[in-house]
Amino acid sequence: MRGAMLAVTVLLVVTGCGGGDEPPAGPKLTVGIRFDQPGLGTRDPDGGYAGFDVDVAEYVAERLGADKRNVTFVEARPTERENMLEQQKADMVVATYSITADRKQRVDFAGPYFVAGQSLLVRKTNSDIDGPESLNDSDWRLCSVAGSTPARQVQASYAQSVTLDQRDSYPECIAALLNGDIDAVTTDDVILAGYAAQYPDKLKVVGKPFSTERYGIGLRKGDGRRAKVTDALRAMLADGSWDRFVRENLGGYQAAIRPEIVDSP
Structure with a gap:
């Protein structure tokens, strides 16, 4: 009787172990x-x-x-x-x-x-900013993310002609652009293309990339x-x-x- 009970116990243990998913393999x-x-x-x-x-x-x-x-x-x-x-x-x-x-x-x-390459995102109604050359001798307000390469590029090349607003995230820059608080968002073209696709009736990417990232x-x-x-x-x-x-x-x-x-x- 004891042997039969032991056999049943082993069977239950084996069955229980086999019923779950295998643990994930490899490093974390x-x-x-x-x-x-x-x-x-x-x-x-x-x-x-x-x-x-x-x-x-x-x-x-x-x-x-x-x-x-x-x-x-x-x-x-x-x-x-x-x-x-x-x-x-x-x-x-x-x-x-x-x-x-x-x-x-x-x-x-x-x-x-x-x-990728740095570019500019503007409102669809903006016909004055059409590329980096538009930033020279201007008073445009640009937004980028603090600590990013594009923000540093603007500071190095256009600090005398534009105002750079550095935010914590791109959604903050996009909201400011849609609200009219800034004139353009600058970062890599592939990032800007994602936001332009989100707001196809309101935003557009302009000009050729002016850096290589x-x-x-x-x-x-x-x-x-x-x-x-x-x-x-x-x-x-x-x-x-x-x-x-x-x-x-x-x-x-x-x-x-x-x-x-x-x-x-």
């Missing part, structure tokens, strides 16, 4: 993304995440052996990205993160996985995974995933330059 990764860039990185009302950078991050994470359930997304604001990596609050930052000489002193990059995946200095991340990005371009991510997330935006992944961007 925390990835910094933007929450406020339509088509690139957004957080949905239900708590999900969507955008080109999200797809890139998940592709790379899978190549590193991480199950999607082991990937945690956190917001990476421009002023916080280097600190997030240095303080180990994120393993990677995939957040329209332009590769620059200054940033390379503090973090390592893999990429570039996308090439190479987006990379940021890693802590000396992170030994950079070579594997680089290999993952090369595979993403080779197997057609990059083209699919652009098509599915960026709609009518045409990527003018197909990125070339290099070992030391």
